[in-house]
Amino acid sequence: MSLLQLVDLDVRYGAIQALSAVSVEVQQGEIVALLGANGAGKTTTLRTISGLARPWKGSVLFAGQEIHRLPPHEVVGLGVGHVPEGRRIFPQMSVQENLEMGAYRRRGNLSQDMERVYALFPVLKQRRRQDGGTLSGGEQQMLAIGRALMSDPRLLLLDEPSMGLAPLVVETIFSIIEQIRSSGTTILLVEQNAVQALQLADRGYVLENGRVVMADQAGVLLNDQRVRAAYLGEGAA
Amino acid sequence: MCFSCFTQNFWNLLVLGLADGFLYALVAIGYTLVYGVLQLINFAHSEVFMSGAFAGYFILNGLIGTGSPHGLSSVAYVVIGIAGGACGGGVIAFLLERVAYRPLRRRHAPRLAFLISAIGASFFLYNLAGKEFGRDAVEIPAPFTNGPVFSIFGAQVTTYYIVIAVSAIAMLVILDRVVAGTRLGKGLRAVAQDAETASLMGVNIDRVVSQTFVLGGLLGGAAGFLFGLNTGVVYTMGFTPALKAFTAAVLGGIGNLRGAMVGGLLLGVVENFGAGLFGTQWRDVVSFGILVLVLLVRPTGLLGERLGRSA
Incomplete structure (x- = not known):
């Protein structure tokens, strides 16, 4: 059973949609990296988990228990x-x-x-x-x-x-x-420093404009052309 | 201006000033604690003061009536009166937070709304007291016979002044320890420094805010009782002393606990020196002149704004 499950989360700050349909899972004992540019929604995701932000839609399950209203x-x-x-x-x-x-x-x-x-x-x-x-x-x-x-x-x-x-x-x-x-x-690790984060993590999610655009094993993401281009400062060859 | 009146009365004015100052300090702490956690001036704190005085009045009226206690029973009545005043103030402060402020916090109301709510609550409370308890001042039955106990440089220190000094110092020391050492105090300081992070640590912010109002209310109510022992008790009694205590809080640095204590004592002394120098009718002018001056010259007060310190 996964320890943490974000299901289809929508979070808004006023008229601004910070997260759209974000689903993330973290298994017991894992290190999971959340990557993305500034404003992609990484911090908002963490704030929603700990109760500092309220989801408009969707749910946060911790050890099977709904916690997004706490x-x-x-x-x-x-x-x-x-x-x-x-x-x-x-x-x-x-x-x-x-x-x-x-x-x-x-x-x-x-x-x-x-x-x-x-x-x-x-x-x-x-x-x-x-x-x-x-x-x-x-x-x-x-x-x-x-x-x-x-x-x-x-x-x-x-x-x-x-x-x-x-x-x-x-x-x-x-x-x-x-x-x-x-x-x-x-x-669950949020980082700008994508290389180091992916070297440490088991799996990773890439956020863009409040959406999950990639989710895979850390090793796979580390070698992915698009990830390298976008976050590791390499030109898309 | 009468410089010789001042020099002749220096020690008298100092004793008087310290007695007033202790009361200002007790009330100023209520402003400073609430400001520390919410960045809000509780302008209804004057009614907390008034409520404490009435609570003490009713309790001692019931217990003493027309008797004139002395010895150990005097001590007991003073303690009961202070405790009763503190409870009265604490209850009103608790209700104020619940009714006048919390609903506004819930909907993230603008600053001005809190100010209007405070003034409304203040009007409501003192008019309610006037309606229920009468418009004329009443006297608290004396729990002790007032008279000079000793004198320093010719200035007589009376029982009343000793009661004020001893009880105020005791309360200030207890408060200091509570804020520095207890779980409540730690939660309070954490919220004052960074409320959001405090909540991540497991601090229930609403509860801490509530406890902060009660803490300030206890001291403010006790001060109201001590003040009322001398002046009598009437529904409008809170306004001027509370505004002066607010001045003291600003003078010491609003949000700063030690500042409120220092500011209170300083204001009491300066005010009485001013009265000695220019005549008693200038008392309030001196106090509020100081408020204007501090706001113009050093708005963060003498010790700066900080509740975070472990005092």
């Missing part, structure tokens, strides 16, 4: 962690408080989860008393991912984790995404 604070309780575009860490909370915010809906002792995040991102442990706003871009991205992991998600939504980061930092982030998957968390 408010965001309930969706996260079901096991959907969302690392939003631009990281959006709380700038005036310490690193530790940011991580605690990630576990806002959970009760009981969180020190083990906290240690797990610190093990993935040792630099966060060094900076745990520092305000989130004082971290570098890469550290903020790590914090945003760590914060989402603190909700103990079954599905992690990552919106452009490589945005604005140096290549070396991007490598680190991507290798940690792989580690997170191998520890059992399913990942």
Whole structure:
């Protein structure tokens, strides 16, 4: 059974149609990449899953349950962690408080989860008393991912984790995404950086003007002429 | 202007100013908390203040009647009065959010709609109080016998001032701890910093907004009771002190908790110094002159706008 199923989603912002008949499936344990140009609807797709945007038509099924009418604070309780575009860490909370915010809906002792995040991102442990706003871009991205992991998600939504980061930092982030998957968390990844995303992902979807125009195994997309032309900066030969 | 009146009365004015300032601070926090999470000035907060005063009045009237308590029972009545005032303020603040603001938030109404709704709610509440509780001021039965306890540099510090200072400091410290350390406080700060992301973390924004109004209402209501102990209680009593507390919140930096505390104390003191210098009839002119000045010169206030800080 698929963990996440988007069925025929239409999303509108006023008169603007952001998504049209988008259907996406994510199986348990997969990394699925969502690719496309700016404004193609990638972020809107993630926002619809986590309840920040409401579909006009269609449905979102998570572990078989309809979740598209739930408010965001309930969706996260079901096991959907969302690392939003631009990281959006709380700038005036310490690193530790940011991580605690990630576990806002959970009760009981969180020190083990906290240690797990610190093990993935040792630099966060060094900076745990520092305000989130004082971290570098890469550290903020790590914090945003760590914060989402603190909700103990079954599905992690990552919106452009490589945005604005140096290549070396991007490598680190991507290798940690792989580690997170191998520890059992399913990942839906939105990326502009199509090559790296497809090298990491099992499958991919390509969005254009709010529609899914291609869906295939990552390896197939990586070698597809049209994908290479449109997203990998190669002229259509 | 009478400079010698001022220098002769300096310590008196300072004590008076601090007492007023503590009350302004308690009320200012209500403005600043709500502004922090919603970027909205709750101009009906004056009626929260008034409701607290009435709640305290009714409770103490029922309990004390014509008696004159002293000793431990005085302490008990003060605590009961403050708690009653706080509850009255909290309930009204909760209802205000539900009835006057939440429906507007739901339909993403423009800013102006909130302002109009606030003014409407304020008119409704104080006229309702006037109709139900009478148009004349009533006196809260004194829970203690007021009199000088000690003096500093000739300025007499009375029981009333001590009650204000002790209870206000206690409430401010508790509030500070709540915002810094509790789950509610963390949710509140997260919403103030980035509401949408807070909701992704599992924060129920509607609930936090509601709790924020109640928190501000508790302090505002308690302040109303403390204020009413001295001035009596009447349906129009909220307007001027609340507007001054708003000035204090702006002075300290609206949205900034510590700012509201500092702004309140500062305004109380400056206002009384002004009264000493120019005559008491200039009191309100001094306060609102400060409001105009701050808005012109430094609209973010002394400490800047920030609720996000863990105080």
